[in-house]
Amino acid sequence: MIVVMHKDSSEAELQHVVDRVQEMGLETVVLRGTNRTVIAAIGDKRNVDKESLLAAPGVENVVPILAPYKIASRDAKPESTEVPIDSTTLGGQRVGVIAGPCTVEDRTMLLETAHAVKEAGAVALRGGAYKPRTNPYDFQGLGEQGLEYLAEAAEQTGLSVVTEVLGCEHVPVVAKYADVLQIGTRNAQNFQLLSAVGEQRKPVLLKRGMSAKLDEFLLAAEYILSRGNHQVILCERGIRTFEDHTRNTLSLSAVPELKSRTHLPVIADPSHGTGRRHLVNAMSRAAVAAGADGLLIEVHPDPERAVTDGAQSLNCQEFEALMKELKTVAKAIGREM
Amino acid sequence: MIVVMHKDSSEAELQHVVDRVQEMGLETVVLRGTNRTVIAAIGDKRNVDKESLLAAPGVENVVPILAPYKIASRDAKPESTEVPIDSTTLGGQRVGVIAGPCTVEDRTMLLETAHAVKEAGAVALRGGAYKPRTNPYDFQGLGEQGLEYLAEAAEQTGLSVVTEVLGCEHVPVVAKYADVLQIGTRNAQNFQLLSAVGEQRKPVLLKRGMSAKLDEFLLAAEYILSRGNHQVILCERGIRTFEDHTRNTLSLSAVPELKSRTHLPVIADPSHGTGRRHLVNAMSRAAVAAGADGLLIEVHPDPERAVTDGAQSLNCQEFEALMKELKTVAKAIGREM
């Protein structure tokens, strides 16, 4: 941490800050520059609110040096983590595609979709049984009935099941049926829920909050990791910006940047990341080319009749065609699919 | 809802969309313009995913006309809602200030702060017993012990207590001690929690999500209202933008805009809305001048030793001085404080 003093700060103010930093358990070095005096604080204490120093008289700015996450960092674990899914892993050589409908609407549509995505080469089936809906009057999902359909589809196809968990009270039932628990973007800083999925042992697919900086995203992962669950998959799913041609702005640079900061697998969600089906193919190819370890893609047998997210869902034929495209892109960059 | 067809869409595609809209229970009027044909869909069905029409062949765009919230709207209730707090209300003639520390750290500091803010003219005491922390290694709050201190402070001073609830499982205990339950920005789309506080009958202070558009903010309120709890206070607390001179961008235009769209009281949080104590006074005055029904301000006896948010907390003397400023501004625009 570097504390920058105001140009007009006094020696007493400087000494006071030095004392405060030392109280925090850190060593100090005072550097007197041409225009500013700064205090370098040395040591690794992350459990103090360093920003509170901004309240000290004479302080102009406080600049952190260390990343705030630990277990998630490649500093702590240089080799990549691979999370088992289906008969493969996410985070290794193979690029895995997780596909399925936004919402489990009924048994028939789910089984139809599951078989279709399996045949096209997906490694896991996604589908929502509990749905976070912005509007309280919208359909909220089938609940446990939906989980049962997912389990049946998994058994028939051999696919793993990825499904969202909305609240702590649902963790046991979702963990009973699902292979991977998904935390959605609206819960990306629901720390109670992050802790709860950290306490159980199924892998967790964690979506980036729609306004999360990468440090915040990795701290959300750290909540899960610090409870002992080390199987976390990170998912870039678009951020909120001023753009209006998409629902979100899929920020693909997050993929290589996260891969450099953390050992965890990183996937992308071009369906939510654009919200527009005519953009899903291009952004899926781009995500693979950028180095994503996998994709999360919405597929529905009849998108214009989908209860949710029809605007961004591919139909089964479109998904099959996309998978062929993606295999050639994966191969071009030396990976398999 | 207006459905815009592509320039090159066929008559069959047009007819197909007309049929789909009518299936949704809406009436249709087809308008053939110079460059585009549009379908106006008339009626009030909010429980269908109209965006799914974007998946229909030949559709270029779908434009909603009606606001998605109902109970929260001034259309539904033209007169302003006043929420009782202390011996006054929020949402009426008086501007109410809620003040206190970010975190309840111990009994002494809390009582000291409570007495100070009471004397300065605050109507309620804020303070966190359960803290949402971005970093899992940071202090997470005193829990029920903190709630007890808050209740004691309330009893001594006569102030109402506003405190945050982080998870559904804490709703009963927080409702037992607090007068107003706060939902923080990170839970602004935690629909489980919104429903839970909607089921109980204490007033709710709902913070805007840091990337929430106003429609989304009002839909979050609608979750609470639709469960039967009509005492909701909205709080603008800053949004996430590219700006780096503050922690968030306090968007004060949200105050008058919300006041025109909804009958609910609207307050502002200049502490989180800036994250910088040297900006709190100016933005507090501005919020009152913009028509806010109240303010939420962080006050700590010794900000530079605050466990959390010291960088944005005023000390007790500064708060007292600010209250004097605010009273003149409130009076200037014809309100009391």
Place this chain on the structure above:
Amino acid sequence: MIVVMHKDSSEAELQHVVDRVQEMGLETVVLRGTNRTVIAAIGDKRNVDKESLLAAPGVENVVPILAPYKIASRDAKPESTEVPIDSTTLGGQRVGVIAGPCTVEDRTMLLETAHAVKEAGAVALRGGAYKPRTNPYDFQGLGEQGLEYLAEAAEQTGLSVVTEVLGCEHVPVVAKYADVLQIGTRNAQNFQLLSAVGEQRKPVLLKRGMSAKLDEFLLAAEYILSRGNHQVILCERGIRTFEDHTRNTLSLSAVPELKSRTHLPVIADPSHGTGRRHLVNAMSRAAVAAGADGLLIEVHPDPERAVTDGAQSLNCQEFEALMKELKTVAKAIGREM
């Protein structure tokens, strides 16, 4: 400047960076922390691209300490600059309102507006003769004819004239007729134009770029100041964010923050800052309460027939009423209007 080395960087890499920093004419201090080694670079060289150090092997991050602007800084000139306008100044005790139509449409409407805003208490008349239009097919302004009308209105009313200059080639003609040259948000980083208005001696009203951080805004001012023109008025006019209830997000915290960083006067534009006339009054009051030295407000005798920006213009009666409100707010915070 602080250079942070990668955890795994070598001694040779460290030495190489130390050499590079010294080549730049800066002194170095090496600090070896628990997890990272950092190099503090001491001295005031602003004419080198320090970010290029990010390209050196082993470097993780480069953190600047000094603000990049000089003449604009309060470090350089602690006392506030007052820019003369009409019979008063902007930047002193008095809050000055600049009002008028977006575009000078014809002589009659301009004179009508000028007399109305003068009577209501404005200190200057605004109006565009050269208009920056996003759409090439939109009306581009009356040009010099418009400037002549402005000059006539100034002569009749005694108001100063503020009008926009779009290109270097127009600087002489605009400077001939206007008292203050305005640089619009779309030209906020048109460095040719900034230099050109810096070469002449009429005051300049500089709008913040719609995606400019404050450092960038002040560096734009520095372009003008460094050419010898020290009469620069800064104007917060709204930034681009994800919000959709306004055309821009008026970021009023920029007002007190700029006042603390620079000695230049700071005003606000609630008309462009919201783009919605029903929000102009509230945000005008808020801007004054936040400490703005002045306001820029669009007034049109018949907004719904305005050629440009009718959606955000007040009519003359509304403006007169607003001025009464603003006077009481200004008085409440100890200023005059």
Place this chain on the structure above:
Amino acid sequence: MIVVMHKDSSEAELQHVVDRVQEMGLETVVLRGTNRTVIAAIGDKRNVDKESLLAAPGVENVVPILAPYKIASRDAKPESTEVPIDSTTLGGQRVGVIAGPCTVEDRTMLLETAHAVKEAGAVALRGGAYKPRTNPYDFQGLGEQGLEYLAEAAEQTGLSVVTEVLGCEHVPVVAKYADVLQIGTRNAQNFQLLSAVGEQRKPVLLKRGMSAKLDEFLLAAEYILSRGNHQVILCERGIRTFEDHTRNTLSLSAVPELKSRTHLPVIADPSHGTGRRHLVNAMSRAAVAAGADGLLIEVHPDPERAVTDGAQSLNCQEFEALMKELKTVAKAIGREM
């Protein structure tokens, strides 16, 4: 255009708006819905300020239906435009890479870079002779001397030259030496300059403004096209968002979206789009996979000594390696490089 009336608007207000719309030369259809009455305005008048209707009593909202640009639209010209560059074109089957230093620093470094990028397969040389610098104290470029070096490098290598033009007064000299004139992001709404490059006949590479929505980007292109210059290349170069791990957020979904809206070629700039050299390779591959017609990449023989943008420049060996990667990705999606 659709005009939405307030719930409580009167018949007289409705009739007034109908009259206003008809005055604008548009036909009207009134639709009375369950909760709102809307007026559909039919016709193609783009030279009126429709937003001014927001100022009419009783109007709640105005929703445009038609895109505001004409010549740039695929509606107007369904087949793709190919812009000749070097011995190939941008916008056809081949993906073209434009590479070179940010700034032309001296003759030796430029020639070295030019030969290196030519050998690696670039189709054009980029390099700045006139530099837009945020900081007035930074190096502003070699001017015409730099253009001469570029012309010499072009002659030696056979590469086309792409270089930025900063002001109207430089258009003739830049057009004399360069094959393609670049308009930078800071001038993306400098309408004087857009008009000036529209008047001459060399192709123009137009960068997206850092806060431009796609409609605004295409309207900037329309300025050039409407002056008779139909050779415009669009370049996504990153937008400004809250993200801090990159200088800008490269929004690759803009590539396929622009390709669907316009016939003009679309390229991407992963150097400015990230600002970080360790991300350039991944984002270059992603851009090609997303369907970009070309790339703009900064290459410098010694990035850590670059006068500008060293943090995002590749060295010559890195660029050569990247080109090999890109060729396999281009081939995988059925294109050549």
